[in-house]
Amino acid sequence: MKHYLDLFLVFFKIGAFTLGGGYAMVPLIEKEVVDNKGWLDKQEFIDSLALAQSSPGPIAVNTAVFVGYKSSGILGAICTTLGAILPSFIIILLIALFFRNIKDNIYVEKAFKAIRPAIVALIAAPxxxxxxSVGINKKTIFIPILVAVLISFAGITPIFFIIVAAIGGIVYGKMKEGK
Incomplete structure (x- = not known):
């Protein structure tokens, strides 16, 4: 029972004290799950993260499901998922109760603007x-940057890039199979 409580508390703590969404949570989840608790090794975590990214839904919740299931089955998945979801639910509920009173406050607006660069860094670092970790060629790092620029400034829909990446992945896989 202690292990299930530990699963819940680890993800609750991460969910409660991380700003910036799921991608900002990834390095904290990795540190706890791989380095501190040893529930998964590095490769298992990377594989779980890849599955979480390709599954529908928020990456932090998907990662919580995979980590919980891998370490302790269905009950573990339930504990980690609740741990990841409850802090956001509680915080959003509290904000909704008080936001009407503070939404036009200049200091609140400035605080949210000040947090933005830190959130970008929290997402870029992992x-x-x-x-x-997975050995991506340094020469290909320009691809996600180019895609982000094209989406932001050229108005190209992200769906186009998802389809191109899927087709490219299939072709690459077939070529690699043939060798």
């Missing part, structure tokens, strides 16, 4: 670290 992406960079994961690319090193």
């Amino acid at each position: 992406i960079y670290n994961m690319s090193k």
